[in-house]
Amino acid sequence: MSDLAAALEVVGARWALLIVERLLDGPQRYGDLQRELGVPTNMLAIRLRELEAAGVLSRLPLKHNTRAYALTDRGLALRAAIVALGRWGAEQVRTANKGRDPGDHGGGVADA
Amino acid sequence: MSDLAAALEVVGARWALLIVERLLDGPQRYGDLQRELGVPTNMLAIRLRELEAAGVLSRLPLKHNTRAYALTDRGLALRAAIVALGRWGAEQVRTANKGRDPGDHGGGVADA
DNA sequence: CGGAGAACTTGTATTTTGCAAGTGTGAGCC
């Protein structure tokens, strides 16, 4: 199995990479992830469990019965891949507006 | 929708990125992709159609009724992302051999 | 105690994926 296939086994499932992307901004709580991503709640629960089991993220207990999810080192190591894919997606979006788009000429590569 | 989400709409489906990875080595034929990836034939047909529609790859007609699939510029632009994800996957594989592995520190590709 | 917010779980419909078998087309052989 190729390295890429190994990576996709962990973060190839639907929503997984998007969850990690949100977490790159710092720890988030369950409800925040759900609202910002629009992911179905049962899927979110499953993904968080899988990603925790894979060592990509960990749960930090907060007050009361709440917790936050934070990336581990292994999760943070995904930043390069996520940025690369995001850049490609941005180009995709720009050229998806087929035809010319007069008025936009800024070098708009949304950097990170 | 984030740039990452846009990217995943195109190459987030199962097998899509693996197909593109194979194509980074140059144009391939249908049968080659199927045998090397082990992807079900109907999935391969669907993915190739979608990726072509998305402008990621194109078909080149060869002799008689055979053709080859080759990446477009847009497809080639995925190389950086694929390499980054592949690197991450490689680390994943190495540390998946949890615990210490005394004596082995070479490029031991453990699994099959 | 009653209600509200957070983090899930459970049940069921819908979509995606996988497996096996079949179709069409042109080449090569006889």
Next chain:
DNA sequence: GGCTCACACTTGCAAAATACAAGTTCTCCG
């Protein structure tokens, strides 16, 4: 010309993943 073969798919159906909606548990607050 008819047969077989490889290639590039298509089709039918079962299994798995995903989505949607509702319910559950826990804790704090009043």
